[in-house]
Amino acid sequence: MSNTIRLTVWNEFRHEQANQRVREIYPAGMHAAIAAFLGAEADIIVRTATLDEPDHGLTDEVLADTDVLTWWGHLAHGDVSDTIVSKVHQRVLEGMGLIIFHSGHFSKIFKKLMGTTCDLKWRQIGEKERVWVIEPGHPIANGLGQFFEIPHAEMYGERFDIPAPDTLVFMSWFAGGEVFRSGCCYHRGNGKIFYFRPGHETFPIFYQSEIQTVIKNAVRWAAPVDCPKPNFGQSKPIEQVNHTQI
Numbered sequence: 001m002s003n004t005i006r007l008t009v010w011n012e013f014r015h016e017q018a019n020q021r022v023r024e025i026y027p028a029g030m031h032a033a034i035a036a037f038l039g040a041e042a043d044i045i046v047r048t049a050t051l052d053e054p055d056h057g058l059t060d061e062v063l064a065d066t067d068v069l070t071w072w073g074h075l076a077h078g079d080v081s082d083t084i085v086s087k088v089h090q091r092v093l094e095g096m097g098l099i100i101f102h103s104g105h106f107s108k109i110f111k112k113l114m115g116t117t118c119d120l121k122w123r124q125i126g127e128k129e130r131v132w133v134i135e136p137g138h139p140i141a142n143g144l145g146q147f148f149e150i151p152h153a154e155m156y157g158e159r160f161d162i163p164a165p166d167t168l169v170f171m172s173w174f175a176g177g178e179v180f181r182s183g184c185c186y187h188r189g190n191g192k193i194f195y196f197r198p199g200h201e202t203f204p205i206f207y208q209s210e211i212q213t214v215i216k217n218a219v220r221w222a223a224p225v226d227c228p229k230p231n232f233g234q235s236k237p238i239e240q241v242n243h244t245q246i
């Protein structure tokens with residue numbers, strides 16, 4: 001049982017209700033599409049949560065029962081309650097994994113964890129994106145080739161105003177010429193964070209097999225480990241304590 005990952009897939013779920021194109025691609029919402037392929041994995045138990053549920057679906061009980069949280073938001077970052085953001089932040093520091101997709105770069109939780117503006121350059125003409133694996137030994141790159149392509153994507157370009165990632169797994173190139181750090185790993189407290197750039201809502205990106213491979217790998221990478229509990233504050237010399245105990 002300890003190898004089972006309790007996953008919560010969070011989605012703002014506004015575009016799907018307001019935009020017919022998005023609804024055609026994701027009739028039950030992006031969270032349903034993401035939950036479907038992750039829930040098919042034997043070691044992942046999935047639930048979904050959306051912005052308009054009470055507490056955005058992220059009650060204390062849900063957060064306490066979540067090993068990894070995935071986050072998709074765009075239109076309504078400002079509608080996310082600061083109280084819930086603080087609780088998610090605390091859970092990350094305790095060890096909960098967090099995976100931020102695409103326009104979640106501007107979410108309150110990502111900006112709080114990064115401490116920078118997280119701003120970037122963008123263009124929406126549906127150009128090709130080539131995602132290069134630049135850290136092939138990393139678990140999130142497991143099962144991929146040297147690169148994969150997304151035929152139509154929104155462009156995100158550097159500069160991306162983030163702290164330098166602990167590990168940069170992917171770098172994207174776009175047909176228009178820009179590059180972007182598109183797979184960024186961080187540690188904050190005991191928690192692991194993965195920012196994954198693809199996921200624009202008007203393209204069927206979450207159905208693409210390489211994208212699903214990356215996300216499955218990222219969920220497993222971000223899952224908590226049974227970490228030692230550190231002691232903070234004034235401390236006696238370890239040797240002295242050991243001798244006293246003998």
Ligand code: ZN
Nearest residue numbers: 103154200201
């Ligand atoms: Zn987008």
